[in-house]
Amino acid sequence: MRMSKLLVPTLREVPSDAEIMSHKLMLRAGYIRKLAAGIYSYLPLGLRSERKAEQIVREEMDRAGAQELLMAALLPAEVYQASGRWEVFGDNMFKLKDRNDRDFCLGPTHEELFTQTVINEVRSYKEYPLTLYQIQTKYRDEARPRFGVMRTREFVMKDAYSFDRDEKGLDESYNKMYDAYCRIFKRMGLDFTIVDADSGAMGGSGSQEFMVKSPVGEDGIAYCDACGYAANYEKAQCIPTKKEYPEGDLSLEKVETPDVHTIEELVSFFGTEPYVFAKTIIYKADDKYIAAMVRGDREINEVKLKNLVGCVDDLELAEPFMVRQLTNAEVGFAGPIGLDIDVYVDLEVAEMKNFIVGANETGYHYKNVNINRDFTPGTVADIRVIEEGDVCPKCGKPIKTAQGIEVGHIFKLGTKYSKALGLNYTDESGEPKVVIMGCYGIGVTRCIAAAIEQNYDDNGMVLPVALAPYHVIVVPVNSKEEEQMKLAEKIYDSLNEQGIEALLDDRQERAGVKFKDADLIGIPLRIVVGKKCEDGIVEYKLRTEDKAEEKTIEQAINDAVKYIKSNL
RNA sequence: CGGGAUGUAGCGCAGUUUGGUAGCGCAUCUGGUUUGGGACCAGAGGGCCGCAGGUUCGAAUCCUGUCAUCCCGACCA
The missing domain is CATH 3.30.930.10 (Bira Bifunctional Protein; Domain 2)
Structure with a gap:
């Protein structure tokens, strides 16, 4: 294909709504x-x-x-009604009606x-x-x-x-x-x-x-x-990590903690580390409410929790008024002690000693809490999100994220x-x-x-041969030089004949513009026909390499064919 | 659906605070000089300032509403 005939509206500036x-x-x-x-x-x-x-x-x-x-991509509603997914998909499905008011959708899967x-x-x-x-x-x-x-x-x-x-x-x-x-x-x-x-x-x-x-x-x-x-x-799968807690069987203590809701606030209030706390989150699971506890430095994994609870709908955070009703306290002071709903406890929480939880009373937390003595967990299981620094569940080495x-x-x-x-x-x-x-x-x-995303540099895309729109771009440096154009055409024809998808940049543009565009659109191989073409020498440059090589025309064509075919 | 931001020429933006005939760069077109990493000079065309109301002698600018787009979150067979 000739660049002069190809619709490639390249932009020098990036449209402002693009982020990645x-x-x-x-x-x-x-x-x-x-x-x-x-x-x-x-x-x-x-x-x-x-x-x-x-x-x-x-x-x-x-x-x-x-x-x-x-x-078909345009599907009658019955297709999804039989499996119940007409409702499950809900707003995620493009739904429409035909002239007879029958329901259809555009297929999502x-x-x-x-x-x-x-x-x-x-x-x-x-x-x-x-x-x-x-x-x-x-x-x-x-x-x-x-x-x-x-x-x-x-x-x-x-x-x-x-x-x-x-x-x-x-x-x-x-x-x-x-x-x-x-x-x-x-x-x-x-x-x-x-x-x-x-x-x-x-x-x-x-x-x-x-x-x-x-x-x-x-x-x-x-x-x-x-x-x-x-x-x-x-x-x-998360393996519990060990943390140091105060030794002994310290007695439960109610501490006044006015306006201290979040873990960060607790950390600065008590002057200690996040792992000393256990957070208690109230969820709505279908039509009942449950509580889940993880260590203060961890996050709850709602998918694991949902599977454990066995509810149909996804978990939702309980509404603030329900939290107030269930805990008798404002949001931020929930804890397991005296809580009258199922409490799911993370494996790590089960290993904590003398830790801090909400007191189910606005403005108060409990200190020196111990499981089984102060409250009985309903279910103990892995319900947290894995983090960098956790250990591999298979081999015990550090996990990466x-x-x-x-x-x-x-x-x-x-x-x-x-x-x-x-x-x-x-x-x-x-x-x-x-x-x-x-x-x-x-x-x-x-x-x-x-x-x-995996293949680009400052000048543009660096597409793998298999996905590039064209394999090779042949660039005569100056489209007005007859000799260059003739040679470029020859190379271009030869590549095409050998099954290589080639572009010929025959536009009346300066060399810089052609190079910039060739790089931007990510063509894997560029053959430049310049001054030395009179001696039968052209430039051969892979998009992945910084430097070009000089080759004879035949060599360049042969290498190009070889390179492209071996990378397809 | 909640929070934040932005809509002005094909693209990127200024102008909005303090209302007074719409500007810059790139791109486009014409002529000339250039020709190995997004050339230079001279000239030209291109706008319902997202849309609709309102305030005002006068609105891109102030007010109200609405639509669209982007980001964060919720959501994602």
């Missing part, structure tokens, strides 16, 4: 343009990159034996429709195992779209669903997808970590997320370099949808059985953003 690098660069490089919050259009370069990512996913899905199909399709179309147990997938635009009315293409309301997703006769079959299908995902993200040049994820209260026997480590990631992950353990915050971008999620669904919708089969002996399902998602558009 991938967003800024995709805008500056003319990859995308925003239409509304969380809704983007793809210009030619952006579309090419997105298509490359799709193609990698497609090839690896096919290799793993999955079959591609394409479902397709478990139901795939399940229904298998019910309708699969006739014999002999057709299992079966894995189907599609690459499709998904719609979710996110409460807060953000970070450019990272979290959007319209995005391309690959979703796959496996159907097996038994758990063993599910394990095999799941492992195939796991391997395929590893290959996909490797081919995309992503530095990723696979973490154990929470599989939710709705069951399912396992779930893993593919995370690209990046400071702009929205998910916290804990990992161990020593043994390879990795889990997201929700799932990561990082932020990650979730690019893929694989999930053993089990029978959740097959039971709800009636996906059964009759086995060899005539027994009716329920089909076991798995689901597997990749945020294709998000992969591009993640790749950019």
Whole structure:
């Protein structure tokens, strides 16, 4: 493609609403343009990159034996009503009505429709195992779209669903997808970590997320370099750490603590450390109220707590008036002593001695509290958020934490949808059985953003060959010099003939402009045709390298073809 | 949905405090000089100052409402 004909509206200045690098660069490089919050259009370069990512996913899905199909994206409400998710999704689903006032939505994910399709179309147990997938635009009315293409309301997703006769079959299908995902993200040049994820209260026997480590990631992950353990915050198992507490069986003491509500305020009031306190938080769990206690320097992990409590809705902090009613005190003075609701106590709190809690009386705290003597915990369990400095639950070495971008999620669904919708089969002996399902998602558009987040420099994107919109850019330094243009054309034609996707910068621009644009849009290899072209010498520069090499024309072409093909 | 901020030319911004005919840089167009890391000179075009009300002789500027966008939080199959 000739740059003079290509729509690449690069920007010198960054639109002010872009915050993270991938967003800024995709805008500056003319990859995308925003239409509304969380809704983007793809210009030619952006579309090419997105298509490359799709193609990698497609090839690896096919290799793993999955079959591609394409479902409708505009779906009648009944699809989701049968599973109850019409209500579960609620405002997160784009809902609309047709001219006859029938309810429809734009598909946010397709478990139901795939399940229904298998019910309708699969006739014999002999057709299992079966894995189907599609690459499709998904719609979710996110409460807060953000970070450019990272979290959007319209995005391309690959979703796959496996159907097996038994758990063993599910394990095999799941492992195939796991391997395929590893290959996909490797081919995309992503530095990723696979973490154990929470599989939710709705069951399912396992779930893993593919995370690209990046400071702009929205998910916290804990990992161990020593043994390879990795889990997201929700799932990561916490081992209690030891702290020093006053020795002996000190007697309980009520202390007046006027206007001291928060842990920070307590720390300065008592002149001690946060771990000497245990905080008591009141939650609403469905229609009842519970209390949860963690050490003062820790945070409650609401997902762990929710799974433990076994409630259906997510936990919510109790309303202030309920806190007053339950504790007989203003918010900030809750404690376990004399509290008449279930108290869930973190493992670490169970090891504390002579510690400080709220007194359930405005303006007072208890000192020298001891478990079992002063109050009896309901349930003792791991309910806190893991932190840097914790020890690895697997090998005991120090755990590290990082932020990650979730690019893929694989999930053993089990029978959740097959039971709800009636996906059964009759086995060899005539027994009716329920089909076991798995689901597997990749945020294709998000992969591009993640790749950019991991690969950029001051001049722009440094895209891996596999995702770059074009492989090579041929730059005649001065488009008016006939000799240079002729040679550049020759190189350009030769590359194209050999299957390399080349750009020719034939614009009437100064060299500096061409170099800046080539760098910005992230083309992996640049061949510059300049003054020395009369001697048959051109410049060969990888985007990842600072310096260029001089090569003969033939050498440059051969090396380019070799380099690109070996990095695809 | 709570908190904060911002809407002025394609992009980045000033002007708003103290009301008086809308400005700068980049980009675009024309002519010329340039040509290896976002050139220079000269000229030109481009605006319902987010939208709607109000106050005023007069509103980008003050008041009210509304919409949109971004950030923090809640939320995120």
